[in-house]
Amino acid sequence: MLQVKGLTFSYLKTAVIQNISFTLKAGDHLSVIGESGSGKSTLLKLIYGEYDLDEGEIFWKDQQILGPKYNLVIGYDFMKYVAQEFDLMPFVTVSENIGKHLSNFYPNEKQDRIDELIEVVELQDFANTKVKLLSGGQKQRVALARALAKQPEIILLDEPFSHIDNFKKQSLRRSLFRYLKAKNISCIVATHDKSDVLGFADRIIVLNDTKIIANEDPQTLYKNPRRPLIASFFDEFNYIEPLGLVYAHQLIIVSHSGQNAVVKSSYFNGRCFLIEATYKDQTILLEHNEDLEAGTIFHFKIEPLN
The missing domain is CATH 3.40.50.300 (P-loop containing nucleotide triphosphate hydrolases)
Structure with a gap:
């Protein structure tokens, strides 16, 4: 030892x-x-x-x-x-x-x-x-x-x-x-x-x-990364109140929810698109299987990690 x-x-x-x-x-x-x-x-x-x-x-x-x-x-x-x-x-x-x-x-x-x-x-x-x-x-x-x-x-x-x-x-x-x-x-x-x-x-x-x-x-x-420094080592992440640190792949686009955001940019990364969007005056990141045009309004939910 x-x-x-x-x-x-x-x-x-x-x-x-x-x-x-x-x-x-x-x-x-x-x-x-x-x-x-x-x-x-x-x-x-x-x-x-x-x-x-x-x-x-x-x-x-x-x-x-x-x-x-x-x-x-x-x-x-x-x-x-x-x-x-x-x-x-x-x-x-x-x-x-x-x-x-x-x-x-x-x-x-x-x-x-x-x-x-x-x-x-x-x-x-x-x-x-x-x-x-x-x-x-x-x-x-x-x-x-x-x-x-x-x-x-x-x-x-x-x-x-x-x-x-x-x-x-x-x-x-x-x-x-x-x-x-x-x-x-x-x-x-x-x-x-x-x-x-x-x-x-x-x-x-x-x-x-x-x-x-x-x-x-x-x-x-x-x-349970607890700090942005730790989360950043593993993947793209967001800090969303009151949930705290949330990885980009946990944000899922849905037809209706109490949370909506506006697309700023979209980046192809091979297995999906990384979407950069504005939510309540802050920038958030999520993954999606399709490209989204700037200005698109979408609803999303946050899935817990398995």
């Missing part, structure tokens, strides 16, 4: 994280979300031992995680950290990069391990390609595979799919997180992308103004 207790860290006398505490069970996946500059990446680096704490403690099982004041070499064998910048060897192949830290005393086992991870990150066609010839997204996948090579007990991922094309991202997410669960590897993901979170996280932490403002399972947080 990972235990983070009363974590406080400042950079150049500016508080980045203040009094943060949480736990993570072995094999569980935790997502950390928040605005840019909220401290997501810093939190991962503190857990990895890259920085010294101002206050607090971090333990993995019985091992205290300490910073560079106490360790000549940063990091621990049981933990891996994949940053947004990749530290790969450009002039050797994908396979050689992944197997860099695997023992050569057991060549067959080493190759089996490399082949397994190449399949996890879906790079079978590039196993013998030099890394310098790969795209940014392919390099990110190599970095993920190399971090898993010695099967850590916990892995820290900072925006792990940010360089990967959308058409490949979905299947890669499923493959990677399925593998981590199967191997009982704990995972912390810092991300801006709800698709990294909703289907895969056991819990979500929201960072804002140096503190944790929410620590819930994905369904609970999605259905």
Whole structure:
């Protein structure tokens, strides 16, 4: 189990994280979300031992995680950290990069391990390609595979799919997180992308103004976002009195109701149209399966989340 207790860290006398505490069970996946500059990446680096704490403690099982004041070499064998910048060897192949830290005393086992991870990150066609010839997204996948090579007990991922094309991202997410669960590897993901979170996280932490403002399972947080910042991470939303925060897809156009609005604009987003409208002198957003012309008056109701 990972235990983070009363974590406080400042950079150049500016508080980045203040009094943060949480736990993570072995094999569980935790997502950390928040605005840019909220401290997501810093939190991962503190857990990895890259920085010294101002206050607090971090333990993995019985091992205290300490910073560079106490360790000549940063990091621990049981933990891996994949940053947004990749530290790969450009002039050797994908396979050689992944197997860099695997023992050569057991060549067959080493190759089996490399082949397994190449399949996890879906790079079978590039196993013998030099890394310098790969795209940014392919390099990110190599970095993920190399971090898993010695099967850590916990892995820290900072925006792990940010360089990967959308058409490949979905299947890669499923493959990677399925593998981590199967191997009982704990995972912390810092991300801006709800698709990294909703289907895969056991819990979500929201960072804002140096503190944790929410620590819930994905369904609970999605259905009860409590703050506009949290709702905005998941979808387009409105604040409508007296109901409070309401997602755009909860507003349904009906033939008659006590609520009507006037269309301002309409935006096609693939599966539907996002309608921007005026309701009681405020702008609201809703989803509809048809385009609506500006000036159209419509009635709507608000459906509860299932």
